[in-house]
Amino acid sequence: MGHDTPGAALAQYPSADRIGFARLTKMAFDGSDLRPLRDQLLERLTKGTASAGEGLDLSLITQLLGDKQAGMAIQSEVLGFHQLYRSPCSSEQPKLRVLALAAAIDMGGNTPIEFLLENSGIELQTLYVVSGVDLPAPLPEHDVAIVIASDSEECVEALRKIDAVAARWPRPLLNRPNLVRNLDRDKLYGLLRGVAGLEIPATLGVTREQLAPIAQSRADLPSLADELKFPIIARPRGSHAGVGLVRIDDAAALARYLGERPEPAFFVSRFVDYSSPDGSFRKYRIVFIDGKPYACHMAIADRWDIWYLNAGMAFSAEKRREEERFMRDFDHDFARRHDDALAEVASRLGLHYFTIDCAENKNGELLIFEADNTAVVHNMDSPDVFPYKPPQMRKIFDAFAAMLVCAGARREQAA
Template sequence: MQHPVSAPIGVTVPNYADRIGFAQLTRQAFEGVDLQPLRDQLVTRITEGAAHAGEGLDLSLIVQLLGDKAAGLAIQSEVLTFHQLFRTAAAAPRPGLRVLALAADIDMGGNTPIEFLLEGSDFELLTLYVTKDVGLPETLPDHDVAIVVASDSEECREPLALIEKAAQRWPRPLLNRPDLIGNLDRDKLYRLLAGIPGLEIPSTIHATRAQLTDLAQDRIACEDIACELRFPMIARPRGTHAGVGLAKLDDAPALAAYLAEREEQDFFVARFVDYASPDGLYRKYRLAMVDGKPYACHMAIADRWDIWYLNAYMAFSEEKRAEEAIFMLDFDHAFAARHKTALDEMSRRVGLDYFIVDCAENQDRELLVFEADNTAVVHNMDSPVVFPYKPPQMRKIFAAFTAMLSRHAREGKASAA
């Protein structure tokens, strides 16, 4: 039952369903564990009417991990029609803090993977799925601190709006407010960060297929779409992530060929920034901004501009890994110090308690921002044998995240006293 807008929100004893959860299942898939037997076991329990809601949600994730996104989402939506609250147990027998994550009915990459950030802690995680059909319950499950984990995607617009309506009457500290998450969309972020000294972020413009077709056929110029736009440009279908449909287009014929291969009607376009280092290689960084402070998540090095960590093949290059290790070791007094003014102002303008930044340095050594979001994966799954420098760095991020939650929980209790 949806919570009345004008009434104060109360709390009650949580009625949750236990689940294996995102972190454990994703780690198993990452390590090559065959999830098919567990999938078959859960399907059998559901068929026999013996499964509980948490097992249904686990099945949804397993099916997505096995490659069938549509079927996994269908299972998840079915489960959420009759149960919305799920628990991932703390590592300790008695939880030190109870965290309420507010999620949306979206694919496995659409909510902050908070379970990774809480791994090994004594925090109990309750995840409440807020859907447009059910909304928020009249009384919330009791918790010490809440955080919104839904993304800035179109599918999350209604859940975020429902949470925002209740935010002023939230009974506990509420982190990552929904109205701020909405600013992370690609065509909003560049406006938010415009004019920060030492920071470059190209204008990301929404363009329709019709506009781009006119541009490809020389009926209009780049400036008719946006004053900053020019060839070469970067294009991607609106709403896509992880490099899906991403392309560098050098001229109008390249744009025409790109459109011929795509079916989408809406795109994001931006001018291309050549951020190659003097050695000809591209270096792309992922930072976690936790409580206003930057932390190094990874550094990808490749001979291509469209880098993400997997296609940089860091595991196969000892030289690249050595450079990444130095980047992490020296981060506070090197990269973070070099870009302190830009990072501080970016954090202030974004305003979120926790978010991720994918960035580089342009050829003037300014901070070049590609995107920011609250749902990118920060994990400790990489082999400690191949990446011995990563576990300490990940634990540093996780400790900062849990310290942030603890601080807000303490402040919430103090203000209520």
Template sequence: MQQPVFAANYADRIGFAQLTRQAFEGVDLQPLRDQLLGRITEGTAQAGEGLDLSLIVQLLGDKEAGLAIQSEVLTFHQLFRTPSAAPKPGLRLLALAADIDMGGNTPIDFLLEGSDIELLTLYVVKGVGLPESLPAHDVAIVVASDSEECRDALALIEEVAPRWPRPLLNHPGLIGNLDRDKLYRLLADVPGLDIPATVHATRAQLTDLASGRIACGAIAGELHFPMIARPRGSHAGVGLAKLDDAAALEAYLTARKEQDFFVARFVDYVSPDGLYRKYRLAMVDGKAYACHMAIADRWDIWYLNAYMAFSEEKRAEEAIFMRDFDHAFAARHKSALDEMSRRVGLDYFIVDCAENQNGELLVFEADNTAVVHNMDSPAVFPYKPLQMRKIFTAFTAMLSRHARAGEGRAT
């Protein structure tokens, strides 16, 4: 596999970050959608415009239609460019993506915000695979997730990874470590880290458990009520529930149609003041960075349902968390964070976590595709832009370091 010396046959696109920011800020994307649809009807649309249209349709709430548009575009074109902010790019990054919904690949263009890095995204599509000659680039990164839909793409990339002509970050063979059940086995014995065993359970097993025909231990040794359940493959809290007893499990199964689930013991991580605190960290080049802190009176916290924007007191606490992170939270959990980063082995990933009542780092999940952004209003969150820029700077510095290390390879 050799890199060509000629210009890549890429298609320009607006990209994930710009379109998502517009949606986040309340911009009506329907006129742009209609304009792009018109160009497709006329037969004048470029491939990049088709990919932008697929994202707009997803942002407007029609995931199925958006994915159909994307898959159609990717049958005839797989390489796309998101231009850098600089007139002349200082570094060329090649992102290897899968044909999946908008949350299934690392939203890497957010991390490149304001940089001089040109982003090329190559979609690795089943039946098409990788091109014989790669587009010229300084460093590459795998952005496909650990989901089932990405397995074929990851396998194709892993097959050629040993012969990759430039540094390749987030090795495809390591991304599977982020699966909920694999992550537990990887981190179970890390000192100072608490990660509940997340195990696969079939509907039949849970039905037997609900009826008393089997005990929790028949599914997993440490499993007991109360437990957490979620459909296998679900994200963003879809189908997530705390089940206090067999009756609650029976009611849960009645309300769900899925056949496969993940279950885990429930850890009550409530703070002494009766509130729950959940943290998102970015692990960049082996170092932890604070992304956000959500505070709520419920255990199932996401940043949005914590309503941080409506509480000056919560935001003040989050500001202190970010300001003091390196010598407070990160220092308390340095050993656990370092060992977790070493075992996971990825150059960049995200961790959602808390502190349990013994003061240990309680890990809920890790992935490589969570959105890390600088879209929040600086008027409401004046402390966030500086923190986000720290993360972005660390990420781009990591890319530059690897690019320099790979300068002696084939070009």
């Protein structure tokens, strides 16, 4: 990967300590009232006595409380004068130093790597790559670096800056920016089309102007792409977590959708009915670590637009028993059934760490909705309600830590 000499210069820089993403998100998830902490940090920021780490924590808390605009304004101010942050570490003598390369985006735009490393004994520092500030030269001390910025439009400049020096990076660099950029929905289709045993609907990026004639019945969907026909799935370009995601059955419904949405650009794809024989829809999240797939979660619902929180898994013992079987039997059931397709996905994407959200189509093939390097993979669910989850999450976290340690060891052997 084009390492410099073993003695390649790295430097020690002041790193601002944080409460961190994992702890604050867990507090919010558990229903803790974050407002007193927000007010305390806001007072310090107003007085000019807040540290950079406290400022970044305040930005996250503000976003967790639902005020994204104010949270992002705080983050922009803080990152303008400090870019390097240290997360809490479970060991006073870390076995490895990891440098995560992040973009200045909202709380869902970078890999939530703290969840993966929380009890690993690995030191995590995060370097924010921001507009108007060059990457530090020499780089901060680390054993392994990993890109955690996403494929979002807001991350383009950060990925470009990292990519410009990637070939000369003095340590192992995982999830290289040129590979992260392949995860956008339309690029992913181009990358994975034609894989045996896998279905991925063509996803097109289209403008409002391109959709308008179809909504007015002056053109038809195949004018955009041969395989498109109603019903279709539409979502605003750049949206996540189901924002603006709809099934559109005809031109009149498309006209209503465009009338309700302000965005200038959208992704559209054909609708695939992936319901099981019992009428329920089953959606899976699979984590890939160094090419190997791991079960992350399974959501079951009577609606096609599932994500875990709207599936009501916590309220159905029957659904949880099925998810438990999915996790327990994954290696010799789901992963074996789709072994060739999963292996080809890992090979074509080439990333050290990513997730896919997927299902099985009516023919039993792997149906892929999206791939991502920033999906939340966590162990926050109640062990009383989901006793089968902590062992599975620890398996994933251990594999992620082992991948980083191996990358560091390969560097030492090369030296």
